[in-house]
Amino acid sequence: MSAKLFVFAAVFILTSQLAPAQEASRAIPVFATKVTTGTINRRIDTSADVLPLLGVSVHPEAAGRIVEIYVDVGSQVKKDQELAKINDDVQRAQFAQAEAAVTVAKASIELQKVMFESAQSALLAAKAGVEAASSQQKNLAQTRTRLEKLLKEGAVSRQQFDDLMAQYDSANARLVAANTDVSRANDAVMSAKMTIGVRRAELVQAEANLNAIRVALENTMVRAPFDGVVVARHADTGAMANPATPLFRIEQINPVRIIASVIEKDIDLIKSGKTPVIINLDAINEAYEAVADLVYPSIDAVSKTGRVEIILKNPENRIRSGMFARLSFLLNTSVDVPIVARDSLIRHNGQHFVYVIENDRAVRRQVEIGIVDEARVEILSGLKAGEQIIARGLEFVREGSQVKIVESESER
Template identity: 30%
Template sequence: MNRRSTLGVLGLLLGLGLVWFFLLPDLFPTNPGAQGKATMRSPPPLSVAVAPVRRGTLDRRISFTGDVLPQSVVQVHAQIAGVVEELTVEEGDTVQRGEVLGLVEHRELAAQVRQAEARLALYQARYAQLLAGARPEELSQARDRLRKAEANLKKARRVYERAQELFAKHFLSDQDREEAQREYEAAVAEYNIARDALALLRKGARPEERQAALAQVREAEAELELARTRLGHARITAPIDGMVSKRHIDPGDFATPSSPLLTLMNLDRVKIAGHVSERHLQLLHPGQQAEVRVDAYPAERFTGSLFRIGPTMDPVTRTVPVEIHMENPYHRLKPGMFARVELVVETFPDVLFIPRVALLPAGQGTRVFVYHDGKVESRTIRTGYQTDELVVVLDHLQEGEQVIVKGQERLKDGMQVRIP
């Protein structure tokens, strides 16, 4: 026998020995009951996951999207037409209400104000003169004129009386007598004028004269106020607190009341304009709290409240427009941002709730498996409001009990389970 044949025989014998070694215990068992026990061994407990029954507050929320808008947007116009002399703000500048932002050419308007001021001063002086009456020197002059007129009257009367006597004795012609009479009558008239003039100075202006003078003063005051108003219109002022979002014109351009000069936005408060489905309309009430998220700050939630519910429904989308108002103290929320809103429309305080994944159908109802001491118990329960993740439990569960949330589809009442 050669070497190769010898090695083959040895390998065959070694293989037969190994087979005999492993099969021997099964062919001739030393303990006849061991094989039966192995075949009757129970399967291992199923592995499950649990979650506690919790007590707390759940909010009913509806979600919608919208756009961030400024609470107020105002376009600033020139109140008069003219060349823009000055514009002191740029886009992005913050302004205060009443702040002067620019100026329209106003030299002619300023001259009109000075003219109205001079006219008012003149009429005020005339009216004051009428109220004060005659000056002492005017009264003195009037008394002097009366004394002179009285002296002339006495002299003219004597001459006239003498002429009458001479005429009666035929020592004076009729022409000379008539001349003396005319001089006497002129003296009488002069005396009456001087007397009446003095009386008027002492009495002062008539009521209607004072009223006419006062009316002139009032008219001049109104003209001055109008001139000043027109001059004020040359100033371009901010109607609100806010920020310059757009500048439409530059110094040197011609401004008209119909064309905007600036656009201002107030970003201290912003609003979210969105639409809510018709089926949620009955749940909406002004003042409801809202949480807002924007892509610019994905980890943050901003709070606001429902401010306005639109009066009409969109006939195409069957949605109602709504507005959420919210504070924006640091102007982080910018107009044009896309916002996701969760509106709290109802609150359920002090309720028991569990994860929705624990629910299993049970005929016309719902059941869950409750874990206790390594075994599970099937319970039929009644549920209330549900969110995407949680459900309110109305009965048959207690706070702190453990419900199965994973693997419950394979369970039966009383089965043993294990929690990894």
């Protein structure tokens, strides 16, 4: 009997010593992390291509052989700077001819002015002749009346009266001639005046033709439409230019323009002049901060997206048109709040939980979440900074499971 008691006691002691070791061997290995505080943003991610602020293909306005090219790809140009010259021999000859036509038209006007003044002088002389003839005719008429009485009384002879009548008839003839001269002089004045008007119209026409040829001559010089950089050249010296074919492409890339597409349900979340945006350009390994400058008022009927325009300064011209940009519109920001990795959350029946490690055991705790980004989640309630939670290995953990931390995320 005493031997059985001894064996039982030995087994009991051995079992009690092995239990902790067996329990430890059943602990679930997990990765753990501590809840930290930080800044997190609610954002909309999209992508777009970089566009120049201004970009045009420069066409010549005149056709002809290219005699000079002054710029090349990469040249920085100013507005109205000369880019290329087209042969202008024909335009110069036409311009000289048009200048001569203007000179002739001006001389014709001056000649007509002299003729007009001469006609006016002739008119004045003719009017003076009418006055003289009219005065003489009136005097002779009065004299005739007296002589008629004297002739009846026998005081003058018939010959004297006939001589007076001859003078009177001559005076009438001179008066008629003088009036005719006045009428002709009036016609001459009116004709000279009308001719001056015609010559002035011819001058206007000649000057308009001269201006048109001047524009055609100026158009043989191809100029930059705005400040920018030449990004393409399509012709060489000696080639034939025509308005249908561009010679250069010029772009203004400081600043640049980015137009991003955003799905229609999110477009109202972005505000012109207010919503910040982070622009990542992987090609040059740079990130830029900017603001949404313009939210377009319409939605594309096919893609069901709206457009947002951002103007980005580019003083060093590192950003090139055509680059690929990743954009993140930051809708709102939480600062100095508890943050955990998205992988540490468990979602069940619309609620969120984490496993907190307390005394080497997993304790499931409900949490309320806020902003969620690609990898992190804001914790509004349920966790405090510094608490240790299970970051990975959740699929093997249950409420109260004993766990063994094999690696801490904070140590990695």
